[in-house]
Each structure stands twice: as C-alpha cells, then as structure tokens.
Amino acid sequence: MILEAAFLFVKPELAHQFEADFAKASQYISSIEGYLGHRLEKCLEVENKYLLLVDWNTLEDHTVGFRTSEAYLEWKNILHHYYEPFPIVEHFENVFENKK
Template identity: 90%
Template sequence: MILEAVYLFIKPELASKFEADFAKASQYISSIEGYLGHRLEKCLEVENKYLLLVDWNTLEDHTIGFRNSEAYLEWKKNLHHYYDPFPVVEHFETVFENKKQ
C-alpha cells in the first residue's frame, strides 16, 4: 500500500465551501482502480490548513491511473482553485507500524 500525503492551504474565507466541494469531488477519486480510501484532516493550529491522506494499492494507481483519467479532470475542476499555494504531493510506504488493539 502507498500513502499519498498532501498539505492543502485553502484561500482565506473559502474553507466551508472547499469542504463541501471536497465531499462532492470525493466520488471522482474513489472511482479509480487501486484506490483504497482517503480522508481529509483539518489543522487545529493553522487556519485553512488541511491534510489529505489517500491510500493507493500502488504508486502508479495514483500517478498514472488517477492523474491520466477523466475523473482527475473533474477533481481538478472542482478543487484546484481553492489552493494557495498549489500543494506538493508526496508518497510514502510503511516501514514500521504499531497499533493498539
């Protein structure tokens, strides 16, 4: 599994509109083969800062499957105008994990 992690800085006073549009746009990312799940976290210390976490089966499911799809064009149309600055996307793989049962 690959974790996509992205800090999103949303233009001032657009946070609630962004959150609503994000919920609607989620249908596009979740339609892609290799998509496993995602969540959006809102920062408590920094206003208008969010963390997007997306689980993918493989890196290519995101970088090729999603980014080259019609679904990505819809995602982009619905969300990219909220970002300032445009986010840096990074991918991670687990090297250690410990969870309380």
C-alpha cells in the same frame, strides 16, 4: 500499499465551501482502480491548512491511473482553484506500524 500525502492551504475565505466541494469531489477519486480510501484532516493550529491522505495499492494507481483519467479532470475542476499555494504531493510506504 502507498500513502499519498498533501498539505492543502485553502484560501481562508473559501474554507467552508472547499469542505463541501471536497465531499462532492470524493466520488471521482474513489472511482479509480487501486484506490483504497482517503481522508481529509483540518489543522487545529493553522486555520486554512488541511492534510489529505489517500491510500493506493501502487504508486502508479495514483500517478498514472488517477492523474491521467477523466475523473482527475473533474477533481481538478472542483478543487484546484481553492489552493494557495498549490500543494506538493508526496508518497510514502510503511516501514513500521504499531496500533493498539
């Protein structure tokens, strides 16, 4: 499993609308083969900062499967105008985990 992580800095005056539109846009990312789940976290210290975490089966499920799809174009049209600056997206693989 691959974890996609992106810090999203949303224009402060648009945060409420961003959250509503994010819920709508979620249908597009979740329709992609290899998608396992995602969540959006809101930062407590920085008002307009969010953390997007997406689980994928493989890196290519995100970088090829999603980013070259019609679903990505819809996602982009709904969400990309909210970001300033545009987010840097990184991918991680688990090397250790401990859960209670």
